[in-house]
Amino acid sequence: MYISNHGIPLSLFQTAQNASLNWFRSPLAQKEPANTNNSLKNKGVVGYRPRQTQHINPWESVDVRESFSWRYDPVYDPLHSSSKLEEIPAHVKKYVDHDSDGFPWSVTPKEFSQPVIQLYQSILNLGRWLVRLFALALGLGEHDLDEKFTWPDVGIAVNYYPPIIPPQQQHQEAEGEKQKPKVSIGSHTDFQLFTLLYQDNVGGLQVLNAEGQWLNARPVEGTLVVNFGDYMQRITNGKWMSTVHRVVNHSGRERLSMAFFWGFGLHESCGVLESVLEEGEERKYGEIGCWEWVQRRIEMMRGVKRGLEESAA
Numbered sequence: 235m236y237i238s239n240h241g242i243p244l245s246l247f248q249t250a251q252n253a254s255l256n257w258f259r260s261p262l263a264q265k266e267p268a269n270t271n272n273s274l275k276n277k278g279v280v281g282y283r284p285r286q287t288q289h290i291n292p293w294e295s296v297d298v299r300e301s302f303s304w305r306y307d308p309v310y311d312p313l314h315s316s317s318k319l320e321e322i323p324a325h326v327k328k329y330v331d332h333d334s335d336g337f338p339w340s341v342t343p344k345e346f347s348q349p350v351i352q353l354y355q356s357i358l359n360l361g362r363w364l365v366r367l368f369a370l371a372l373g374l375g376e377h378d379l380d381e382k383f384t385w386p387d388v389g390i391a392v393n394y395y396p397p398i399i400p401p402q403q404q405h406q407e408a409e410g411e412k413q414k415p416k417v418s419i420g421s422h423t424d425f426q427l428f429t430l431l432y433q434d435n436v437g438g439l440q441v442l443n444a445e446g447q448w449l450n451a452r453p454v455e456g457t458l459v460v461n462f463g464d465y466m467q468r469i470t471n472g473k474w475m476s477t478v479h480r481v482v483n484h485s486g487r488e489r490l491s492m493a494f495f496w497g498f499g500l501h502e503s504c505g506v507l508e509s510v511l512e513e514g515e516e517r518k519y520g521e522i523g524c525w526e527w528v529q530r531r532i533e534m535m536r537g538v539k540r541g542l543e544e545s546a547a
């Protein structure tokens with residue numbers, strides 16, 4: 235699904251895109267301080283991940299991408315700009331915390347951080363508005379989901395994909411790896427409710443349809459791609475399925491995308507909505523805490539990977 239007329243000026247996206255491209259093109263030594271391993275609080279969650287260090291789908295190749303991730307921090311949320319950090323309720327604070335180190339922005343140049351944070355703030359406004367449309371479409375009142383996004387789990391991934399090198403030019407790889415499809419980011423679904431995705435004009439994003447065919451989600455200037463995530467599938471009892479997607483950058487050019495993952499606050503829970511159930515319809519999914527769900531998904535991903543590695547050994 236694409237959305238247009240969303241109210242965020244194209245120039246805001248383009249400025250953030252150019253700033254990100256400049257940063258990713260800089261030498262590794264300049265990006266290394268932001269490496270996710272250097273985060274004191276959120277190791278492995280926020281920060282920079284160098285090329286070929288991620289492998290989202292073990293049946294496919296290692297991801298040919300670099301990324302810069304960041305999680306929700308209330309100090310950047312326009313909804314809370316005038317509130318004090320001490321006012322965050324205790325049950326929320328367990329999961330939502332302001333990182334006083336400011337990592338990873340504290341170790342990246344302003345030229346990069348400023349436009350990306352500015353865009354993120356516009357996306358916070360847009361997403362809260364979209365949530366109301368989803369609520370109405372799901373038979374709820376317009377504001378019934380608002381509360382789940384008061385302290386939301388809105389993460390960002392800025393993705394940089396160098397072109398995939400044709401197989402004949404690749405260095406020697408292990409036999410098993412050679413047979414796997416080469417991907418920029420492997421096939422996956424996003425964990426949360428929905429993802430707002432900005433992509434540049436290079437192309438390479440693909441989504442799987444119900445017939446099992448990969449469709450190209452071609453770039454359309456001024457639009458955002460909306461992918462449903464796992465929570466959406468759960469709250470709608472499978473009526474709105476999460477979108478399986480991947481990126482394969484065969485363009486010969488570098489590609490940049492910015493993904494904004496929209497999840498309920500991690501202190502919230504996620505269960506099938508009464509309003510989507512037909513008479514007598516059974517719930518396919520139980521109620522689960524959002525924090526538990528994210529942990530379970532990460533564990534599932536690691537488990538599959540371990541299983542494959544063990545069977546290859």
Ligand SMILES: O=C(O)CCC(=O)C(=O)O
Nearest residue numbers: 391393433439481491493
């Ligand atoms: O780069 C893209 O178009 C998709 C990125 C993506 O799927 C992700 O970051 O989860």
Ligand SMILES: [Fe+2]
Nearest residue numbers: 422423424479
């Ligand atoms: Fe994704």
